[in-house]
Amino acid sequence: MNTKRRRWSPTLTSLCLLLPLLGSLAACNGQDPGAARATCSPHELAACPFCEPSLIERLDICPEHGIPEALCVTCRPELEAAFRTENDWCGGHDVPESQCGKCNDGIEYDATAEVRAAPPPAITPSEPTPEGRPSDAPPAETGRAQSSTPDVRVVVSPSDVPRARRPPAVSCDTERSLVIFANDDVAEQAGLRYAQVNSSPLRATLSVPARISYDPRRYARLAPRAPGIVREVRVELGSVVKAGQVLAVLESPQVGATRASLRQALARVQQWERNAGREAGLLEQGLTTEQKALHAEISLTESRITVDALRLELNLLGLDSELKAPQDGATSGRSLGSDANGSALPLLAPFDGEVIEMSAVLGESVPGDKILVAVADTARMCATLDVAPTDVDLMRAGTTVLLQAQGYPDQPVAGRVTWVAPQIDERTRTVEVRAEFDNPSGLLRAGGFGTARIITRDGEAALLVPKDAVQWEGCCNVAFVRLSTREFEPRKLLLGHDTGAAYEVLDGLADGETVVTQGSFLLMTELRKGSIGAGCCEIDSLGG
Template identity: 30%
Template structure:
């Protein structure tokens, strides 16, 4: 961290007390420089800070967690009792002392008490998919608690904090010694952009396979699995061998196939002779018609038997081999009807499978669905074509997204919730079916809002502010109302106008000097400006 020393810092504030009263307080800071210049940069003892931070993390026992110890917060009064914010796992959004993800040994305790959701692998009292209304006391406190700051002055923000009703530094003036000083301090600005406001809907979601790419494999005959040739998780292609099955019905069908093929060949050759004789008027047209009918009937029976073997699981090449070599064993090979990933082997080795019973499932892993469950009020605002992003419970940083392709037109009779579905193309197979997380659905409206880079927004102590450029050496903090944004931008609903320039690089340094210089604001008689 670098410390910027200003030539002077001017606060200009005004209040409406029967008229506009302008008061200013000038504070002169005398700078002693080792060399001639307008500023001095001194390095902070960052190495020592890192060492102390590592030691503190080790003492609190947060090894293996992706969240920092400071994210748990501190103990806060909660009405009749004391609820410790430190007893909160921000990674999984449950109390730390009850988190089965961080402490798997707790699972047995919840199972023994009957408090366990088998479908989602968490305690029933923690399952937000089955019980969307779950809210822990810590969540209420995290939303309403006062802002906290770490030892180095960097704010710890778990949620957007509401701005104070009045802000003592709103529209205060920060004056550099010169434009050159501001440039050397690394101050860079960017123009405010405008866009249509996107309302955000947050809901629990799950990754599932695209049902249009899921193939359920079954046989139309009763069969016994004598040997599996693949395992769950294997990638297979159309025609690959899946398993060796045995079935008495297959032997009968093979026998019928050979017989039907032989009869068809006889009738076909007989038809050729009848056609030859009819051309020379050696037989009547009626005799030719009868032979054509017989040949067509034999062909239909042969094709029907061949189709029964295909539906049972044999391939065209397998059937041709039966006809060519006359193999009449009751053993046959089940092949994959499509490309994909073997999701599940349902049948067990040696198990007799009834006709039509599923024994394996193959799915295309390149196309996945994100299914989000929305409340009755939320689903009314969602439209096909809206954008949806998903972050898993285990990794809230990486997000994937897609376009909503389906919105349920009915609600679950028990939960009163509906489902929306987005399609995601995943050529790298990075997604996992059954993965739970949170979905955010962005719905565009006609309302226009301003967009600012997230690096430009600073928490000043009572408000979210950005620093507006007036001239090359003059900047003012401006209180803004924020909404969540997509990517590197926040949506600003109040406080900015399109075309204004905000500080992007160096905003934290300006905030640091603003907070230092505002410590004595009351002594200087500064009046807050709302």
């Protein structure tokens, strides 16, 4: 396998590139570091990506053309002269040679690719037509997508995934390169600094906004199951109730009619039971016909079905349907209980809780769908967390969450993640995560807001690399491992949690390796010099 070896010597040109990045000089002409430079001397540019390579990363990608903003000749025509000065111009296609996809296959940024804008979103005639991509449209995917039109390449803007979270490109050959200084003194002259990669305990949290609500399994808005008139209200706002407790009583004609029909049906059952028994005895003696005996059995069966249907109707109304049939033709309602033939319809509490809403008014005639009472168990509350799609992979059922309600910053309440939505909200472009919290003190109130700190790592050992050591190479994050005082090997990194001062390394480095921190951007520019013109070092291809 061939390995690229980049040899770097401290020539005047290379020092012009190195020293501004290290802060020792502001420009090649020796200005004061704090002074602003109007234009660079070699290229006469106000913002020159050749003399100030950090512009390439700072300005990010041009959304219209898919090329680094600092290097986009279409948006910045004045760059053409600078590219020509650096001998980086394709005369056949009028684009920089390092961006010419027609002459160079497989380059990262292709200025010759045709760009087709996405179709505008559907809007109503009263709305003005937005220019470009609408603000509420979902972010485009990274890379190029194949159009339905043959031979058309569509360049779209990068995704919302932060660079630190992007996985290394599979096709990238960065790790086959090696940066080699001409002698041992160059690294010291350049002011390179180093740090050792070590494994340390990592406690990581993710802060997201939260909306507090009742537990939907312990929150009920109660309406009567049939129309009626409110005759009793037995609770008030704030009353603590038990499961099955009567909250209000209505007088319902539907209930009265159903109970009367059930009593009548039970009387018919008794009557047909006697008739069916008598006809069966007469049939055995030959004193009646088989048809009459069969008619008595059918009528008895139909009466029993009617009783079952009426009992089911009372059950659906939340009432007891176990009524006793009258004895020996008795017609008094007393034989069916104190309210066996009445029209009372009680409203019952479904669980232990507190009355949080009350709209029942004595004497009011209410339909069967009007909410009269709401009960909630405030000892257990829920919160909806809005999590960015890039952080959803850190969410798991059972993950610990600390919720700080507004107004109580010093009293966090602990809970657990119970559910992660499988889709992204079209309006907020976030993923909904549900968490539950014990709330015995009543600190959490429905409708309130707060900040949830999700504990994604709880002291597990993790390999950490300083942020100064990580550079974006164009397709992946890299760090430079010091092999000797002259040799530095780039490593593609798969990064995890951002601690603020360091990144968690999931792949690419080993415990105890030494990486370049200050000055790492200089080494990165040597890897990317093909994209910004001629560099400062010689490149040899050696057999490996």
